[in-house]
Amino acid sequence: MLASTLILIALLCAGVFIRVPYSEMSPGxxxxxxxxxxxxxxxxxxxHKSYPASGHLNMTTVRVTSAEYNMNLVEAVYGWLxxxxxxxxHQAIYPEGQTEExxxxxxxxxxxxxxxSAKVAALRELHIPVKSRVVVASVIKDGAAExxxxxxxxxxxxxxxAVKQPDDVAKLVTRHKPGQDVxxxxxxxxxxxxxxxxxxxxxxTRNVRITTRKAEDDARAVVGIQAGTDHTYPFSVDIKLADVGGPSAGLMFSLGLVDKLTPGNLTGGAFVAGTGTIDDSGKVGRIGGIEMKTIGARDKGAKYFLTPQGNCAAAEKNVPAGLTLVKVNTIHDALKALGDIRGGKTADLPTCAGN
Structure with a gap:
């Protein structure tokens, strides 16, 4: 008994000092x-006219350990259990030695x-016109376009x-060879x-002639800019939320805007949470940490969780009791699901269980 106890203590002590290349995610x-x-x-x-909205359309987050945090073996085992x-x-969160900054x-x-994207998707879903244009999002320091x-x-x-999408810019530039003008x-x-x-x-307008250069990683011609999309809205829409990062709140922001721009309540008073990226066309994309987000939502009282279709398989592995995972692929899917929840037609909901 004494020998076994001493061995256990030794293993625990060793586990505290042995560092492992892992990070931890938990509900935020x-x-x-x-x-x-x-x-x-x-x-x-x-x-623009807006309306009071009640109920819950909660966006969800995930907490992660810092890039400098060195997890020990005991913490890793506890986290796994x-x-x-x-x-x-660790590289799943901070790839290739990426710093926390x-x-x-x-x-x-x-x-x-x-x-x-949440603003554009919401307004377009309501048939409110939004003007879009391709812009120079950033200029690389010491690049040809600086x-x-x-x-x-x-x-x-x-x-x-003419360019209509940001990708058009790169396609037209790379038709050239390095050293040619564009x-x-x-x-x-x-x-x-x-x-x-x-x-x-x-x-x-003005014409700007730039001599292309060779890309650092291959033989492509580049000018050293990142193209993006800018929008002009017919009225002011601001989203105020500090200390949050990443793209996964897009869906819930867009639904919140639709709710405030239309009379009535989208949820009918139900507690709905969710996650998912969204693009300008309203398509919902998968995110990371879905298992932690469902736990965080249920702990807050959510009954329904809007889940990107691409996350359904992972989310279904550990669904918190009392939480229904509603599968969505577009903002239109989400609005239809909210209509079913609001109308009490929960049997019609497209759930992840039926994925």
Whole structure:
């Protein structure tokens, strides 16, 4: 008995000092997009009629250990055995030695983009027109375009070919060989901003000739910019939520906006939570940490959880008791499901169990 006890103590001590390359995920806070957070409404609309909304449309989050955190073997084993946390390889959260600062920056950018896509998807679902344009999202330092193009410049065409999507820019540039010239026709950012302020359409353009360079990782021709999409909304829509990152709140933001822009309550007073990325067309994408998000939602009182179709298989492995996983693939799917919940037609819900 003494020998066994001493061996156990030795193993436990060794486990404390043995570091393993893992990180931990656990349920994070959930926030009702229809309510206030830190003293101000999460969704703020001005310049257009809006309506009071009750019930819950909660976005969900996941907590993760920091990039510098060195998990020991005992903590890893405890996490594997516990039902309310998830132990994953460190690189699954911080790929290729990514620092926490770099991860936070990436998450902040994704969160900002998800807000814009949520606005566009919600307004288009309500047939409210949103003007879109391809812009220079960023200019790479020391790249060929530095000083020639600027963030916010509207890209009308490349070599005379009109661009409609950000991907069009790269396709047109890579038709060239490194060292060849490419001509961008752009509306300068300051002219675009002035036109918007005056409520007009910018018409002044200029041609910018840039000599392409060879990409660092292959033989492609590049100019050193990242193209993106910018939007003009017919009224002001702001999403106020600090200390949250990543793209996974997009679906719930868009549903919250639809609820506030239409009379009545989408949920009929039910507690609905969910997750999922969303693009400008309203398509819902899969996210990470689904098992932790369902736990966090149920702990807060959620009865229904809007689940991206691509996450159904993982979510179904450990569904918290009393929580119904509702499968969605688009914002339209989510709105139809909310109509069923609101009308008491829960037997008609497309659940993950039937995936």
């Amino acid at each position: 806070p959930t926030v009702n997009t229809l309510d206030d957070h830190d003293g101000e409404p999460v969704l703020q609309i001005s310049g 516990a039902g309310d946390r998830l132990v994953v390889p 770099q991860s936070n920056q990436e998450n902040a950018e994704e969160f900002s983009q998800s807000q814009e 000083g020639r193009l600027h963030a916010g410049d509207v890209i009308r065409s490349v070599d005379g070919t 001509v961008f026709t752009v509306v300068p950012a300051k002219d675009q901003a002035a036109a918007e302020k005056a409520g007009k359409t910018a018409t002044s």
